[in-house]
Amino acid sequence: MEMFPPLYALVRRPFTTMSIWSCGLLLVILLSGGGASSASNYLIGLGSYDITGPAADVNMMGYANIEQIASGVHFRLRARAFIVAESxxxxxxxxxxxxxxCMASQIVTIKVFERLKARYGNLYNEQNVAISGIHTHAGPGGYLQYLVYIVTSLGFxxxxxxxxxxxxxKSIIQAHENLRPGSISVNGGELLDAGVNRxxxxxxxNPAAERSKYKYDVDKEMTLIKFVDDDWGPVGSFNWFATHGTSMxxxxxxxxxxxxxAAARFMEDWFAKKFFNEGFERIYSNLSGTVSIPRRVSSIVSNLHEQRKELMELASTFQSSPGRPATRMSSVARRVRSALRQVDRPQFVSAFCxxxxxDVSPNVRGAFCIDTGLPCDFNHSTCxxxxxLCYGRGPGYPDEFESTRIIGERQFRKAVExxxxxxxxxKGKIGYKHMYVDFSNLEVTISKAGGRTxxxxxxPAAMGFAFAAGTTDGPGAFDFKQGDDKGNAFWKLVRNLLKAPGKEQCNCQQPKPILLDD
Structure with a gap:
């Protein structure tokens, strides 16, 4: 089953704003207003490093399926870091x-801060560093500190x-060492075909009045942050969009x-190809005054014969070790080498956060029974x-690799737009806010009929019987069902052998029947 979805609100509904990380990061990065700022008022640095991990004999994180053991690599995993600093x-x-x-973890975060402190002192700490996962269910597990997260990986x-x-x-080190003057832009828009409510x-x-506040039953908004180096131009981006990492x-x-x-790979490859083509078109344009190739005299340089003298001068500038240039560098050579210098530009980094x-699923074709091919029961997702037997289908069904590509490509294309x-x-000053919240003891004011509150x-946390049923992205086992508000006698007996929930906890969690108490 898909064991570890993010925390839900008291009622499940789409949000018109971004998630906690998203809202926090926009607040964290730049507080708009507060005086004008020039384009170079910030230093921006980006970094990327491999985090693929053990590719065999390790249980995967996300579905809590003890039989899902890694046996190879579809494509490699990365950590992508973005630093924004005042100049x-x-x-x-x-x-x-x-x-x-799938996610970060407290123990990972603690160890990262230990290393950053040893390297940079108090420059980077828990107050101004945010670490987030894309929620893929196809990465190695066993890196979290709590038992419930590592039970299927048989420990740490x-x-x-x-x-x-x-x-x-290492991604933060790269970003720190790449800090250069630059600017930041934001854009947003709807992406309609990359997520559905599962x-x-x-x-x-939810009450009809509540549902009427929203255009869709899930959040369809993508918000993108673009980073531009003052010298090199665009050097990266990241965006937020809500859809589960369960195409696989x-x-x-x-x-x-x-x-x-996949979307991140697509966008980084797109930019590399776009830059390569544009960079060499500029070279051709400098040599010939046009980027077209009117005659097939050469597939490299147009108007070859008309510029023979200048090209000969260019050729004489290239060294063969231990030789020396035969003539001074011509103006064409300077232009060519200036263009080729672009290979030193910062690496383009794009993250899809x-x-x-x-309850947003990438399996946009809906949920069907694998035995009959009919739609699953609407209320309980059963067959x-x-x-x-109830599984969601992606756009590439029955090929989940194709579904991964398609949903990734849809996010990529929207991000490029x-x-x-x-x-x-x-513009504005950089600020950040960090806090710890005890979700087991929060007071919440709710509206009642007649204008009362x-x-x-x-x-305290407790997992219900419906939790054990999983979702249509990853069904559970045994006879659990989604939406179960009663439970059954056998599993209550098993539960009580482990830990029987107290009366106060049962009353607090009602109408959810408790399967596993905190």
């Missing part, structure tokens, strides 16, 4: 690291842990960044009463 020596700075992993896996910590640290019946339990199923055994990891993905059209420049409290 003054004592100015604020923030770091955002996006991982091709040091290799998984070390490669993620190393990759985060629990539409649960969404319909619970039976997949190849390490993969799923659809968001996770937003409020809750003849069994949840194990937003990237090319990003014109709203962010009521203050209620949250409870």
């Amino acid at each position: 003054q020596s004592q100015g604020n700075r923030v770091v955002f690291v996006n991982l091709d992993a 896996v040091r290799q998984s842990f070390d490669v993620i910590v190393d990759g985060i640290e 629990s539409p019946s649960a969404y319909l339990n 199923s619970r039976t997949n055994s190849l390490i993969s960044g799923d659809n968001k990891g 996770q937003s409020n993905c809750g 003849n009463g069994k949840n194990e 937003l990237f090319n059209e990003a014109s709203e420049q962010l 009521e203050t209620v409290k949250t409870c």
